[in-house]
Amino acid sequence: MSLSHWEYDTYFRDLDVAVIGGGIVGLNAAWALRRARPDLRVVVFERGSLPYGASTRNAGFACFGSVTEVMDDLERMPEAEVRALMARRYQGLRRLRENLGDDAIGYEPLGGWELIADDATMARCLAFLPTLNAWAAEFTGQPEAYADGTAHLAEFGFGGTRHLIHNRAEGLVHTGHMMDALMRQSVASGVSLCHGAWVERMDEDGDGVELHTQPFGPVRARRAVVCTNGFARQLLPVLDVTPARAQVLVTDPIPELRFRGAFHFDEGYYYFRNVGDQVLFGGARNLDFAGETTTEMVTTGHIQDRLERCLREIIIPGVDFRVQRRWSGIMGLGPTKSPIVQAVSGTTVAAVRMGGMGVALGTLAGEEAAALTLGTL
């Protein structure tokens, strides 16, 4: 397909910055560019008619790290990096809330909870809590963000669970409303959103970048910001990003649902929350790491069966439920959980690899990518 004069003139002529990927990171990058420089022509190229990665398909946890997840991270990452990442998630959530407003993103400060199945794990968690609270106090300002919440166990009615840990500084967002608000703000600032545009290839020269797009053909911009997360290696094969599918289901409303908030177990591999009176539940990627290392956005029987079994045995034991909807999304992972936000050449910046906490990391990652790009213009 070739562009008409009108299409080219209105949307693609003299582009200053092409942002590739219309998820939370790409939209934040584009919006921040226009806030800083309203004279710039900024277009977001998104291959889906809606964003088609993780940002509209996640669980909406506004979280910065459950206790067993942080303990597990410390086995793989240096302490300084783990602490910096927790702080960055918290600060990213603050920024998201400031930028868009709690009403617009459906923010609910309901707290985060971790389910602990056995006494030995709880003993390890309790021994670690003073250290974790000291770290969290540095960025939350709360002396005891994490606390033993086991007293609430009977109230929630979970099976196979002996203890709970509560994090009062966490919450939930309405993922769809958050992304809708972000799209509206971006457009209001003068960003053009070009949905249904797949960037097949990028060719850089000293002055700018030529994007080969489907179906619009070649488009030129002075700078590119690549925000394609789990799909990053298609355009930038040098980046160490691996796609990882995450599967989710949501039940029909459960009469008299007994819990509200963000819940995790097994080092964050399983996560559930209420959406009104429905239960949204995702995870079980650790059942089949190899099979879930894919960009194919489908659900599979064995993961969904495990999720349903956990619903029956742990989350709502003894309650009849019907699964209303199942879906998956694609995350971008790497050897550490820290995202990549860096210039990859004189004309291109990448902001990718948000892991399982891009709701928390995405705003700052996008804004940092914008700042790096502005420095070259």
Ligand SMILES: Cc1cc2nc3c(=O)[nH]c(=O)nc-3n(C[C@H](O)[C@H](O)[C@H](O)COP(=O)(O)OP(=O)(O)OC[C@H]3O[C@@H](n4cnc5c(N)ncnc54)[C@H](O)[C@@H]3O)c2cc1C
């Ligand atoms: C099921 C699930 C649950 C999650 N739950 C949470 C949670 O509760 N809390 C949390 O903090 N995080 C969660 N995450 C992670 C979070 O959603 C992601 O880290 C975050 O959305 C990543 O944002 P992004 O903008 O980097 O990437 P994406 O949202 O994936 O956006 C990248 C976009 O790039 C587009 N794209 C890719 N290649 C091209 C191309 N060549 N040309 C044009 N467009 C392209 C894609 O269509 C996509 O829309 C979850 C993720 C999943 C999948």
